[in-house]
Amino acid sequence: MRIAIIGAGNMGGAIARALAKCPSLKEAQIICTTKSQSSLDRLRERTPHMHFTLDNCAAVASADIVLLAVKPWLMQEVVEQIRPALKLEQQIVISVAAGISLDDMAQMLHNDKATIFRLIPNTAIEVMCSMTFFCSRNATEEQKQLIMQIFNEAGCAMAVEESKIEAGTALASCGIAFAMRYIRAAGEAGVELGFRAAEAHKIVEYTVKGAAELLLHNGNHPEAEIDKVTTAGGITIKGLNELEHAGFTSAIVRGHKACIK
Ligand SMILES: NC(=O)c1ccc[n+]([C@@H]2O[C@H](COP(=O)([O-])OP(=O)(O)OC[C@H]3O[C@@H](n4cnc5c(N)ncnc54)[C@H](OP(=O)(O)O)[C@@H]3O)[C@@H](O)[C@H]2O)c1
Structure with a gap:
């Protein structure tokens, strides 16, 4: 399994480092992108065995899971850019952007059938102790179990209705x-x-x-x-x-x- 993290800044980078420590994953299964070379170089220093590129399309092309961690106002632009490289019938798309709903993501992807997760970790993911909420659209039980397993390894994961995401953010992120x-x-x-x-x-x-x-x-x-x-x-x-x-x-x-x- 390969995971592409698009926008490995504060949150995306912390998620990447946590995933690399999960017993069920290895650093080499993760590929990270940023906008600038300097951010990528800083990431590479901390986790040399991960893969890095400035090319978002190349990163998503070979990924099974595409985790989008750019700022909410950049999401539309980044999704537009990667859309031609996505293979949505076989990929899982995860967004950690605050305030972007599952329906918003489906609209941006121009695909009503895409498997989309909305994920809210908190900053304790850095020490494998994140309280992470998630909800999903079109996900199979197996896909939900996969996300549950990965984020349980990085702390505690909880599946919730999308209507509870805001309350979960207030309790765990705030x-x-x-x-x-x-x-x-x-x-x-x-x-x-x-x-x-x-x-x-x-x-x-x-x-x-x-x-x-x-x-x-x-x-x-x-x-x-x-x-x-x-x-x-x-x-x-x-x-x-x-x-x-x-x-x-x-x-x-x-x-x-x-x-x-
Ligand atoms: N759940 C939570 O508790 C929580 C907490 C904080 C944030 N978030 C969410 O996480 C997301 C990221 O927030 P953040 O605080 O981590 O922001 P951040 O530190 O600014 O990170 C954003 C990253 O996106 C990269 N980026 C920007 N444009 C890009 C592009 N076109 N292609 C590839 N990468 C691009 C930036 O690269 P450069 O460094 O090169 O500019 C940066 O590395 C937001 O959507 C936010 O809502 C969630």
């Missing part, structure tokens, strides 16, 4: 920034409590990682894990209640809802 902001805030508390900044951040990073691992491992509701650390009349419940007096839960819910247009 949510990663929210989690970072919590880490920054708790780090500042740590400094005020007497730790050096680097120590405080390390403590908070491992604490957040540990919290997520506990929930993933035990499958418990967060409140069940919270119960384990809140003694009656103890310090944790005092701190938690203080957070809620300041509107913690409400702020998080409002923040996520604000990410939906």
Whole structure:
């Protein structure tokens, strides 16, 4: 299987590097394109065994999966360019562009029968820990399983209705920034409590990682894990209640809802 990544910038490049680390794939199965030679050279330095070209048509001609990761406003132009080289009856087209629907893609491709996936990874794909949502058009169960398997190897993949893509983006793509902001805030508390900044951040990073691992491992509701650390009349419940007096839960819910247009 060969995968062409058209537009291997921040997101496309991170996806390419993650795919190269997937147990079921090898670096040499991936070919990346960019607009400029300098971007391609930077990519080649990091992943020398991948294939690289500035020729989008050459890249897609031999690919089984064509993953489009250019900016949304360039998608039409790039699809126009590669359309003559595509073999849509045997290829899967994946778009990671924000705001471009499956129907939009089918229209750009001038093909109502094309197998198209819309994929929303988050930036943690860089460390094989992406929460990735996808929906599809005309895909067989086998093709959905293939995409599920690849992106499960790069973190956790979830198939959703297209109507949930925006909500998934708010939770996982915007949510990663929210989690970072919590880490920054708790780090500042740590400094005020007497730790050096680097120590405080390390403590908070491992604490957040540990919290997520506990929930993933035990499958418990967060409140069940919270119960384990809140003694009656103890310090944790005092701190938690203080957070809620300041509107913690409400702020998080409002923040996520604000990410939906
Ligand atoms: N799901 C998410 O969490 C998420 C997050 C961010 C972005 N995205 C999506 O990912 C896409 C890319 O965003 P980004 O932030 O990664 O942008 P980016 O860093 O600017 O990368 C875009 C890449 O496309 C290349 N490119 C531009 N025109 C091209 C052409 N005609 N042929 C081939 N390559 C071309 C650029 O090459 P040069 O470097 O040579 O200019 C660059 O490498 C967007 O559609 C965005 O909506 C999704």
